[in-house]
Amino acid sequence: MKKVIATSAALLMAGSCFVAGNAFAEDEAGVSLSGDSRVRYRILTDREFGNGDNPDYDKWDSRVRLKVKGQAAGGAYVTARIRLTDTDFNGGPDASSDYNVWSDYAYLGIPFGDNFKIEAGKYRVNYGNLFLLEDIGMSGVRGFYTTDTLEIIPFYEVMKEGHSNDNAYDYDEDNDTLRFGAALTAKMNAWSAGFIAAYQSDDTTTENTDELTGASTYTDNENEGFFGSVYATGDLGMFAIDTEVAYVEEGLSDWNKTDDDGWGGYIKGTYKMDALSIALDVALTQDGFMPDAIYGYQMMGVDEPTTVVNVGEGGDWLIMGLRTNYAVSEALALTGNLAWAMIDGEEDYLDSDLFEISGKLAYTISQGATFSWYAGYLMPDFDDASLEDDAAFATYGKFEVSF
Secondary structure, three states: OOOHHHHHHHHHHHHHHHOOOOOOOOOOOEEEEEEEEEEEEEEEEOOOOOOOOOOEEEEEEEEEEEEEEEEOOOOOEEEEEEEEEEOOOOOOOOOOOOOOOEEEEEEEEEEEEEEEEEEEEEEEEEEOOOOOEEEEEEEEEEEEEEOEEEEEEEEEEEEHHHHOOOOHHHHHHOOOOOEEEEEEEEEEOOEEEEEEEEEEEEEEEEEEEEOOOOOOOEEEEOOOEEEEEEEEEEEOEEEEEEEEEEEOOOOOOOOEOOOOOEEEEEOOOOOOOEOOOEEEEEEEOOEOOOOOOOOOOOOEEEEOOOOEEEEOOOOEEEEEEEEEEOOOOEEEEEEEEEEEEEEEEEOHHOOOEOOOOOOOOEEEEEOOOOEEEEEEEEEEEOOOOOOOOOOEEEEEEEEEEOO
């Protein structure tokens, strides 16, 4: 029944576009090509603070991404991004690697009037202030209703299709995992605010085989429930503020690592003066909630090669930090971070404080070509005196070309 309701909502969303009219834009058809590439060298030491067997490492890696967009004369379009040899340096041809040539998104878009369009296929999700959802790969259909003061994005997404499941029971029953909901943002002068409200439905099962008889039984998965957030952003000239508070039901393992409903939020104030900006950021996570991996600094979060631990991992977090950005010239920019976190661990031995010092240098070599160097130091203070508290150090350099 839940699938029928969700599918009906998707069809209603798609059908509503026809009510908006068929006033296609009179654009010229064509194909555009853009892309980017990078080469990185990474060093990471003591990532388990002296308490594990994971060795230190230094690695080279590279990738090339090509973005293709084709547009029909009426304004409809297709977009795809192709990734080439997104791997560590290993001396081999990578001819059999899944990462040799693949696409991380490919979708079509059809406008219906000036204010509404639909996208369908495999796309990247960025909603709200990116605390809950940032650059997540999804397959589905979504609409965009946009005016000068309002944006509404209803979506219907298939996370796991029962007919492509190795579980025969899920295949026979067409048991899927689905997400459906909407993101809404309203703008007024220097402020914007909105919310994400969605539900994840999981009808898949886990097959259990008796070792003695070979008989199979099936257990319903519980990876379903409500998730959402409210967010706001204000730009008042020299001062800006942004915030997001998120909530997820128990069982949604993409964010929640405990058996309780989880929640978290952050607020950041930024002071901007000419080439200098200073931001104070405070965040809280509770009951196992983990925000998107992009949230954080360089050693704690941000999903970088320097990342040692993600915000929210291992327990309830209180994290605060100071971020500074300074444009030395048109070609050179510097970033510095000071951050502290207090973790109330799910287990007593995880109780700890973490202190981070990190920074970044970004230099524009020529138009479209940049070099960046990152470095970070993360010092732990564990409540458990039996644990080592060696500081972790990470650094990497990156050349990038975009066109």
